[in-house]
Amino acid sequence: MYLGAAVAVWLFADVGPAAVTWLRQLGAALVLLAWRRPPRAAWRGRVFWLSAVFGLVTAVMNLAFYESIARLPLGTAVALEFAGPVVVAAVGSRTWRDILALVLVAAGVVLIADVRWSGSALGVLFALAAAALWIGYILLGRRVAAVGSGADGLAVGFAVATVALWPLALGTGPVWGSPRLLVLGVGVGVLSTAVPYALDQVVLRRGVGRARFAVLLALLPVTATLSGLVLLAQVPTVPEALGILAVVAGVALRSGDETGEPP
Template identity: 55%
Template sequence: MGTSVVVESPRRTVLPGWSVPLIFIAGGVSQYLGAAIGVHLFGTVEPATVALLRAAAAGVALLAWRRPWHGRWTRRSIGVAAGFGVVTLGMNIAFYEAIARIPLGTAVAIEFLGPVAVATLGSRRPRDLLTVALVVAGVFLLAGVSSDARPAGGVAFALLAAALWAGYILLGKRVADAGSGLDALAVGMAAAALLLAPILVTRQCVLAPSAFADPETWLLGVGVGVLSSAVPYALDQVVLRTVGRARFALLLALLPATAAVIGAVALAQRPAVPELAGIALVMAALTLSATQRNSRPRLRASVRPPKSRE
């Protein structure tokens, strides 16, 4: 899930221009290495359980970093943060269910349909319509790679993740406008993990309870949370302090390719020609969308985006 679009309004930091894309790519590599670790866990742990472990680990790490209890919280702000966290966790569950069935790069590219749809929602400008056409064509190519039931289910989960990413962006904008940013993300991830743990843990215990007795499950689960959430969110803040949101949006176009490379290296997922073409079309759409935002007034995720990050 996702790239982070829920951001602070940080003071500008001066870094060498050449270093900014490298820092951003480092965050993307960390994010998708975490996803690759998650794929290795799927042999013994349900994808939804891996998403829960990620949310719990990320929530603890972000709480330790942000210490949001020093801020002023109301019932309403806690409720909004919790809702944001539940949507974020739901997006990550759908994403992990997707990458359990289809290649990592394919899932990431399809998921970008969500933020592109939000960015162009209600627009009739020719360039906006071209952006939508490019991403839809890319998703069509990616979805048509296989007609088997398992890949088809993976595409469906990736599309669900895209829809939840759109919701993550809309909720994230409310969080960012309230000025709580990463503090709300920390509270939201922790709250979502607590709220959904009874359901997801029970499901895992019914299907394969022995997973929780394996220390590797907990070790790799923490690794997924730190690599896929805590590290990328922190690096995103460094990038945003240097280049702002407009260029950050342009950098998002690097993520589908980054995911495809990690999938090829870490998971031996070699993309076919239609997949490469689909990923390229999605990257072109993201680039066009970002350049449009640069040319007119103007959510990781946030995403991650949300880089909501997946």
Template identity: 45%
Template sequence: MISTKKIGMMEKVPPHVFFLVSALFRYLGPAFAVLLFAHVSVLGVAWLRIASAAVVFAAWRRPWRLFMSTSWAIRRILIALGVVLGLMNACFYLAIARIPLSTVGAIEFLGPITLAALGARTPRNISALLLAAAGGWLLTDARFSGSPLGFGFAFANCLLFILYIVLGHRIAEDGGAAGIDRLGAAMLIALLAVSPLGLTDALPAFPQPLLLLAGIGVGVCSSVIPYVCDQLAMARLPRATYALLLSLLPASATIIGIVVLHQLPKPIEIVGILFVVVAVILHKEADVQPKKHAKSV
């Protein structure tokens, strides 16, 4: 349960802060996952990520209660989101096992920038959109080489990421607290969706406590912290604004790639990062009516 007092405290935190925390952890976890690939197969790591996140949400939120009591319209959204989460994470890991993390982050950005384009209504925001697109292109073009299969998985992840944003905003409409419960239910469905693909590959990690703990750490960093922060940000930001903020993903992926994986950027990538940062600063949110948040969950 999230109390009214806690909801009030969270509402005092600017939504952009939640987004920045999400952007940081979104690629920090996968960067550690890359280090696990030497011991556990790619789909096994993806399963460990989703399974550990599902266990955390189950213990914290008990989301099955919401799933059983909600309408079929909401259940369909949760089932769709769960399947999207499962497949998105699998495609993401299959991509970063083949091409650099910053490249995957740049391709992932192409989906959100499309959503931002649909929401751009002022010359200032259109300019920010074009600048962000240019930055994303520089980041993508600078590393557009490597495994064709890796790029196939990266673009599949991009399409699934668009669906995640759209469905994520749908479950966040009643406020961050309600969205977190719905996210927890979707994560349990994601576990069911990905188990046929990755459970067998994850079994070698079970007798090895350090690998199992590493997998749990990846799940918390990749699927609990960022997805919860996404809900808290989506509940208070227009979808176009949130989509443009996601332009920071290529930059955060590049920075994490430097720090954790020692994948050094080229000068053109640094220029691309600067373009994206300036675009986010230039963007101005549209005036929207504040959403009515649930008092308790």
């Protein structure tokens, strides 16, 4: 996922975050439609509308995330964004570990936001918007998996989002004259959307509860920080590193017993 995000950052020099978001949706939709070839039932009724809303929420979440990493280091933006999944995981907390996990995550978010607020307040706001939208991704993704559409639902949802957000394509002009940029743009869709989101659906369809799934997602600030360091030479400051570690510590403390959790 964050190899794709690093490629997206490289693309920002030629096209804006909104245009890269649309290319990501296009690439993911084309790959998933060719692979899954959703049946007619996936394009009708409640299944279709659920997939469509899921696709749109996911696309807007990606847009907010790309706007944030255009202004913030990758690991910092992801640590802020994944406050959303941890909130989902901790809803209905009953133990001191859950409460302490929330405190740690909140402290990490505040620490990171305080470091970045003066330099890029807009980047912080975009990352927090992505965090709120990620909650919708988790809840809607669970429902898409529950109705049995899975990867077919992803294909339909991303196709709908690609069409609905076509105005974002107006900024993709330079891409169509450059095979390199086009390959990178479609590659972002495959790396950051088609593969990881399809795997999400596999995990969700195996009956993993919302809380446990959210915890697994919230481990990603670590991989994002490493990707930013290795691929983009983004070295976190000491306060940023402490904030990221606080988020990770909160994830580690989060109790993981979701036996019998409703979908």
